Amino acid sequence: xxxxxxxxxxxxxxxxxxxxxxxxxxxxxxxxxxxxxxxxxxxxxxxxxxxxxxxxxxxxxxxxxxxxxxxxxxxxxxxxxxxxxxxxxxxxxxxxxxxxxxxxxxx
Amino acid sequence: xxxxxxxxxxxxxxxxxxxxxxxxxxxxxxxxxxxxxxxxxxxxxxxxxxxxxxxxxxxxxxxxxxxxxxxxxxxxxxxxxxxxxxxxxxxxxxxxxxxxxxxxxxxxxxxxx
Numbered sequence: 001x002x003x004x005x006x007x008x009x010x011x012x013x014x015x016x017x018x019x020x021x022x023x024x025x026x027x028x029x030x031x032x033x034x035x036x037x038x039x040x041x042x043x044x045x046x047x048x049x050x051x052x053x054x055x056x057x058x059x060x061x062x063x064x065x066x067x068x069x070x071x072x073x074x075x076x077x078x079x080x081x082x083x084x085x086x087x088x089x090x091x092x093x094x095x096x097x098x099x100x101x102x103x104x105x106x107x
Numbered sequence: 108x109x110x111x112x113x114x115x116x117x118x119x120x121x122x123x124x125x126x127x128x129x130x131x132x133x134x135x136x137x138x139x140x141x142x143x144x145x146x147x148x149x150x151x152x153x154x155x156x157x158x159x160x161x162x163x164x165x166x167x168x169x170x171x172x173x174x175x176x177x178x179x180x181x182x183x184x185x186x187x188x189x190x191x192x193x194x195x196x197x198x199x200x201x202x203x204x205x206x207x208x209x210x211x212x213x214x215x216x217x218x219x220x
Contacts, residue, residue: 001168034207036151043201043210044143044151055128055208091209092167096141098190 002026002090004099007052012105019075023088028068032092037071038101039084047086048073080106081103108132108209112202115214116120118192122218128185128211136180139163139205142187144198145213152198155187156205169195192218 003026013019023033032052038044046055048064051071061076075082083106088099122147126142129151142154155176156165164176185202199213 036207038145038151043212044203044207045210046207049206049208085150089151089153094156095167096156096165098151098153101150 001095002028002029002093002095002097004088004090004097005052006086006088006102008101008102009100010103010105012054012107013078014107015078017078019073019082021073021075021086023071023073023099025069025090029090029092031067032068032090033064033071034091035062035089036088036089037082038087038107039081039083042089075104078104080084082106110202110204110209110211112200112211112214115216117217117219118189120193120218120220122192124192124216125190126187126200126202126214126216128187130183130185134210135183136160137197140176140178140185140211141203141205141207142176142185142200143203144196144216146195146198154200157185173198182217188215192216212217 005024007022033051035048036044052064063074065072085101085103087101109131112128118124139158157176173191178185197218199215201213202211
């Protein structure tokens with residue numbers, strides 16, 4: 001199965017800071033990668049699909065880049081509501097897999 | 108657009124549960140569906156997939172042979188039959204569209220003696 005490794009494991013940042021989250025795949029997934037946000041007590045939320053496309057209603061401060069095995073989610077200027085755990089997920093091959101998540105804490 | 112998952116409960120190891128997911132506000136038969144679970148301390152784990160016409164079905168290795176996913180498009184419903192439950196199956200279970208654009212609120216499953 002494809003293993004997705006996310007780094008860092010956690011980030012503690014202030015509002016207005018830039019956050020850069022990494023996701024590395026054990027083999028190429030092309031651009032079949034999504035990013036999800038999971039806030040405490042809520043269902044996960046789709047942010048980015050096909051590696052770079054922002055889902056409807058997602059603020060422009062969220063952007064995705066990469067292809068193949070290396071992907072990045074960037075939050076250009078953190079807002080307090082951005083706290084939570086961010087997961088990457090590959091849809092290229094079965095079984096589908098998730099990264100272990102990056103937790104963002106807002107100072 | 109709404110997905111409502113239900114059926115989570117406390118179950119004994121070796122026991123069974125049946126989760127349900129009911130859709131409204133979108134054309135259910137045009138969407139492939141997933142079950143995903145949040146394992147405490149571990150994160151999200153993909154569990155199962157079912158295609159629009161139930162022709163294509165896939166499972167994670169951890170549940171293959173124990174869980175069965177099914178759907179009824181006329182009833183706009185999705186199910187996950189969970190048999191031979193283990194403590195490691197404890198978590199919150201979500202139904203979601205295959206593209207993850209719509210999610211249910213989640214239903215908790217606890218497997219404990």
